[in-house]
Amino acid sequence: MATQKVTSMEVARLAGVSQSAVSRVFTPGASASKKTVEKVRKAAKELGYRPNVLARAVVSGKSRIIGLVVAYLNNQFYPEALEKLTNALQERGYHVLIFMASHQAGNIDNVVEEILDFQVDGIIAASVALSSDLSDRCRTAGVPMVLFNRAQDDTAMSSVTSDNIAGGRKAAEFLLAGGHRKIGYIAGWEGASTQRDREAGFVASLNEAGVELHAREVGNFLSEEARQATLRMFETDPPDAVFVANDHMAISVMDTLRFEMDLKVPQDVSVIGYDDVTVASWPAYNLTTIRQPANRMVAETVDILLSKIEDADARPRRVEIDGPLIVRGSARIPEGWKT
Template sequence: MGASKVTSMHVAHLAGVSQSAVSRVFTPGASVSKKTIEKVRKAADELGYRPNVLARAMVSGKSGIIGLVVAYLNNQFYPEVLEKLTNVLQERGYHVLVFLASHAAGNIDRVVEEILDFQVDGIIAASVALSSDLSARCQSAGVPMVLFNRVQDDPSMSTVTSDNIAGGRKAAEFLLAGGHKKVGYIAGWEGASTQRDREAGFRAGLQEAGVTLHAREVGNFVTEQTQEATRRMFASDPPDALFVANDHMALAVMDTLRFELGLSVPGDVSVIGYDDVTAAAWPTYNLTTVRQPANRMVAETVDIILRKIEDAEARPRRVEIDGPLIIRGSARLPGGWKK
């Protein structure tokens, strides 16, 4: 074909089928015979043809693309979720475009505006908070959105999270059952609903037992800031137990306690995290943590976004999934409890 661009018309001519048949072969979910698929795929391979997804989106109104916005990937939970979301969506005939958005003012709005330019069929925002103006912009563009691991007050927004309040309460109950009296908490980014709800559940669990929070610091879900928060907390009158708002910070806390401050975990300090990332089960950490049921959260998220793509009138859903406390070795085991 020389330097000229290969088109679907060239593929149709070589395969001996109509141009519309070629289009159907490369359209997810379209009805087409196995024989036609084989002929078109063979011709496309010979010619080096690749369909123009964005051009097809302009014609059909559907791109087969889901935009996924994530705030950061250094927390192990999100690469694992990203893989699960991508696999499930691909099984359903969709592709994923990943966009990174920090918490910086205006950054998330700019990223979502960019996503809309790609004619995506839907948006999944993982641990990202959106302005009400941006939510309305997506709605007016006819692009459904689901918040993953975040909630907002907007009743028109679908959300999927673990039950963060219940998880925080479980952490409090376990530490109190272990006989701890001086209990501390290291918070994540305070603009996050997950941080807010985990702390609220934790404080409620302590309060019901007549115990007040002994110490509190903020790690902002960042390793270096968490290390500093741990140093401040243990500079004087340190706690004997800690609940940390996610595993990413909890691992940094454990490293600081053991290798910098010379403390034993759980001998001197019990530590509980939240997420149950892969590293939590490593013998190095053996972290007791509240598990986010990622598989179920992903399944619910995909179900909601695809249902909304298929039916614009589908009502928004708010899903909270309870996750278990995974008992390992980083927190004192209460009498009668088993790992």
Template sequence: MMVEKVTSLDVARLAKVSQSAVSRVFSGASASKATIAKVRAAADQLGYRPNTLARAMITGKSRMIGLVVAYLDNQFYPVALERLSNALQAEGYHVLVFMASNATDNVEPIVQELMDYQVEGIVFASVSISSDLTERCASAGIPVVLFNRGQDGLGLSSVTSANIDGGRQVAEFFVAGGHRRIAHIAGWQGSSTGRDRALGFRQGLKAAGVPLLAEIDGMYSREAAQSAARVLMARSDPPDAIFVGNDHMAFAVMDTLRSELGLSVPNDVSVVGYDDVPLASWDAYSLTSVRQPMNRMVEATVDTLLGQIADRDRPAQKVEIAGPLIVRASARIPEGWKT
């Protein structure tokens, strides 16, 4: 048995108001309290739900934001996704979440689908986009903000932690702890975050007059990081300290050092990560890590995106927020170091 779909006209008849009044109530436009009460009561009685996509086609305002994430195996991103979604929903927006790799041919159909949904803005979390896609979003009047990733030359807003400063903090910490054979398993060097953390780390060591023993691109991959740890520890002069470009890789490195190679962390090798995800504080790892100031990054991302939705001529913003080094038991603590 087919059930006829309830329309706004049905609601208007039951509430004894005009169809345009029903539209105003559900679009958030001006309406009296009495009208709102009657329309809501009639809608509840009939089981009416407004067609959000149809309204977006008419008004150009879908109240939807696209959130595109590269991966969720890194614990940083489920937390970021939850907080971004909650913050946008608190502002009255619905969030559409898509997964994408950094391959252009993977990102392009997702952007097209988001355009089909008439989203009012897009947040790319550690996802790179091409200049062509940037231009298409601009032509469609869709603001874009990059979260935890920057891309020079595209004129896009970005929000990151102060990655260069974070890498420098780790170098200073290792040197103060007496380490001299210091290596880096870097984050993917195709990303601004990986490059900036590595740059800051090298700068910090150079300023202290300590050479970098070795640097290997860990690709933000657990398997690549494990392989890199094996290569480093097989050297005739293995490192006594390793800075790992994010916590996801650092956990893999610690597991390899302890379980596979039978080494002690930090007695044989100090390990420091980057992100300070929840798992870093667990006793099994107690990982010293540079904390990404998640709440402030999310707040800046939402403020930037909504600011550009309200003012399409607003210049792109490049926001970098410094985070502290959180000292735990995975690395030798320098004498007198404040924890």
């Protein structure tokens, strides 16, 4: 048999305070004396009362909820980054709702439409891009949005990424300094700005040194597709070095080279990844990679979003944060290279 929900009036009666005092206790940022807070929380616990956040949003126009949309969690970078984002927002008094989408634009648009129904104060889109129509829809609804680890041409859309072009250049410079000239690249999903920029920086740096890309395959940021890409790339005239668009794929590439093709890393093939996820530092992989500065990316994302929530006239910002090359043992270390 269903029980009737406890109301704030009942809590107020038991605590011996006004209903508005109960509301202040459960409203982030509102003021209430320590004694009032103790009495209200004690009464609420006794009665099993929980405030209705969505109902409060209708009254105040602020839900203190951030919608976080992400395309996939297989790549270890995203669970770690989302944990940091969630913690940072909670420290600022916001709740986080996570919604899963896929790369397909229609699916993403449907998910964001659903997020707007929850009366969120803002949206962070991690690893996804949005249609221009949907960007306009969010602006019309007065809901600010920040793209995390993605960027797009819409100058009105704020975004935070690592400096992917610079990261691609660092990977190329390291391989060239190590004496490699037959260099391959395994791309991520080609609709992603991060993929395009990493490849652009990488290829530009090779070309400036008079070196053409020797081989190219697409792994779509997926482990199995990266495996298949590796098998194709090394079937005939294989490269002696490979830059892989992220660590999630690079781990698969290394496993394929070592256990299916009987090649040694880095003696036969140098491998460089991108992200510096936790697994990259494990002795089994010891992966040389470009580090995504996740802490700084999260801090910038939260700052941009909350600034826009507090001031609707705040201008959009596009931030690119430089990340270092982390030299480990999966790629030949150039003579005299300082680590």
